Amino acid sequence: MLKLYNTLTRQKEIFEPLKSDYVRQYDCGPTVYWYAHIGNLWRYMMSDLIRRVLEFNGYQVKQVMNITDVGHLTDEDLAADTGEDKMEVAARREKKTPQEIAEFYTQAFLKDLDGLNIQRPHVMPKATDHIPEMIALIQRLEEKGYVYRAGNYVVFDISKFPDYSKLSGKNLDELRVGARLEPVEGKKNPFDFALWIVDPQHLMRWDSPWGVGYPGWHIECSAMSMKYLGEQLDIHTGGEDNIFPHHENEIAQSEAATGKQFVKYWLHAGFLQVEGKKMSKSLENLYRLDDLMGRGFVPSAFRYLCLTAHYRTPLNFTWDGLEAAQNALKKLREFARSISENGSEQLGKLSEPDGQKVGKSDTLAHRRTDAPSRSEFSEYHQRFREAINDDLNTPQALAVVWDLVKSARADTSLRPVAYKLLRGFDKVLGLKLTEVCAEAIPQVPKQLVEERERHRREGHFDEADQIRQKILDLGYTVEDTSEGPKIKKA
Numbered sequence: 227m228l229k230l231y232n233t234l235t236r237q238k239e240i241f242e243p244l245k246s247d248y249v250r251q252y253d254c255g256p257t258v259y260w261y262a263h264i265g266n267l268w269r270y271m272m273s274d275l276i277r278r279v280l281e282f283n284g285y286q287v288k289q290v291m292n293i294t295d296v297g298h299l300t301d302e303d304l305a306a307d308t309g310e311d312k313m314e315v316a317a318r319r320e321k322k323t324p325q326e327i328a329e330f331y332t333q334a335f336l337k338d339l340d341g342l343n344i345q346r347p348h349v350m351p352k353a354t355d356h357i358p359e360m361i362a363l364i365q366r367l368e369e370k371g372y373v374y375r376a377g378n379y380v381v382f383d384i385s386k387f388p389d390y391s392k393l394s395g396k397n398l399d400e401l402r403v404g405a406r407l408e409p410v411e412g413k414k415n416p417f418d419f420a421l422w423i424v425d426p427q428h429l430m431r432w433d434s435p436w437g438v439g440y441p442g443w444h445i446e447c448s449a450m451s452m453k454y455l456g457e458q459l460d461i462h463t464g465g466e467d468n469i470f471p472h473h474e475n476e477i478a479q480s481e482a483a484t485g486k487q488f489v490k491y492w493l494h495a496g497f498l499q500v501e502g503k504k505m506s507k508s509l510e511n512l513y514r515l516d517d518l519m520g521r522g523f524v525p526s527a528f529r530y531l532c533l534t535a536h537y538r539t540p541l542n543f544t545w546d547g548l549e550a551a552q553n554a555l556k557k558l559r560e561f562a563r564s565i566s567e568n569g570s571e572q573l574g575k576l577s578e579p580d581g582q583k584v585g586k587s588d589t590l591a592h593r594r595t596d597a598p599s600r601s602e603f604s605e606y607h608q609r610f611r612e613a614i615n616d617d618l619n620t621p622q623a624l625a626v627v628w629d630l631v632k633s634a635r636a637d638t639s640l641r642p643v644a645y646k647l648l649r650g651f652d653k654v655l656g657l658k659l660t661e662v663c664a665e666a667i668p669q670v671p672k673q674l675v676e677e678r679e680r681h682r683r684e685g686h687f688d689e690a691d692q693i694r695q696k697i698l699d700l701g702y703t704v705e706d707t708s709e710g711p712k713i714k715k716a
């Protein structure tokens with residue numbers, strides 16, 4: 227029985243999909259104007275975790291994540307529809323077209339996903355490929371009387387949607403006073419939000435019934451999720467900061483258009499802090515995955531670190547924590563490797579009914595009597611399942627993994643069971659525990675190896691030795707072979 231905390235109802239609920247075994251999951255994706263930082267990646271890891279847990283429970287999942295490549299404005303104020311399009315700001319900064327910016331940062335994003343073993347969603351629609359769908363949805367809202375014009379903005383009228391703020395539970399009057407929101411010219415309510423912005427000067431612009439311009443940010447998620455998943459979704463994920471106003475607005479425009487409940491379960495990830503502080507440009511702590519790798523960490527170490535916290539609690543990222551995560555991961559992988567060699571023969575046996583079939587040889591038959599029973603297998607499996615099914619309690623799930631390792635270290639007969647279990651658990655954890663894989667060597671040691679080669683060619687052997695030490699400090703060794711230097715994890 228899978229239980230998930232639903233932001234909408236503010237409680238853990240038993241998960242029951244709208245259609246029996248098929249789950250429709252939508253995740254708010256990146257705005258591709260810059261690299262993703264580890265706070266963003268922690269959230270996508272949570273979306274990935276949900277899908278993995280659903281699949282572990284036997285559901286078939288269709289996962290959709292949008293790529294925002296237009297219309298996300300720089301002004302993050304509560305209900306402001308002002309500011310500049312983030313894509314255009316980036317295009318000016320890098321002297322590229324918005325399309326080039328989008329392409330570049332989409333690729334960088336996908337590389338990060340792959341590095342962290344985050345499964346690619348089945349569909350990753352781009353906003354700019356779905357302008358007609360957005361226009362059609364706005365027209366549908368217009369026909370139903372939810373839309374009015376305020377200056378250059380085509381705006382959603384929240385007063386027509388009495389359920390507005392049901393997700394966030396916010397009291398809009400208090401919010402308005404607290405945020406000192408000034409009335410926006412032509413807007414009836416400061417929380418009315420733009421569906422379309424008429425702006426013939428905008429770099430990326432399209433024809434529309436309201437004039438040449440571009441879509442608001444919120445409308446893309448409703449238009450694209452409905453296109454690929456239908457009018458009702460089982461699960462919608464995002465970060466805590468998406469709840470208001472983004473997801474509130476998605477609900478308003480979707481439910482106003484269809485007259486049906488848009489999403490059954492809303493799931494939100496907590497914030498990631500760095501050394502106990504909020505991530506921010508001014509603190510220069512907006513780390514990227516590449517920054518972590520540059521300091522000699524493998525991407526999966528960050529994944530492990532994320533799993534040590536519950537997704538709804540704030541995750542405090544520290545370098546010490548990452549180091550501990552990397553060490554723990556290393557131990558787990560070494561253990562999995564050590565038991566994989568003698569585990570394979572007995573593995574097949576475990577999938578057979580208990581002691582029913584006769585072994586190929588006496589030796590095997592003899593081993594069978596010593597082999598662990600299914601009850602041990604079931605016990606750990608059960609405990610792991612209970613942990614992840616309790617609103618994705620990954621710290622608890624990791625504790626089960628370590629219990630298993632401890633028991634299998636003490637009792638060798640448990641090892642084949644342990645190996646099989648670890649392989650199964652890893653479908654959820656995604657730590658590549660039983661894959662024999664050398665994770666990509668980070669950029670910095672690689673560059674150091676090249677630098678060392680240069681010094682050696684030029685006969686600067688002292689410098690070359692110093693660099694070898696630096697590489698060693700990062701956790702790598704260099705071996706000079708006839709085909710050139712080979713770098714390995716120390």
Ligand SMILES: [Zn+2]
Nearest residue numbers: 254255447472
């Ligand atoms: Zn969204």
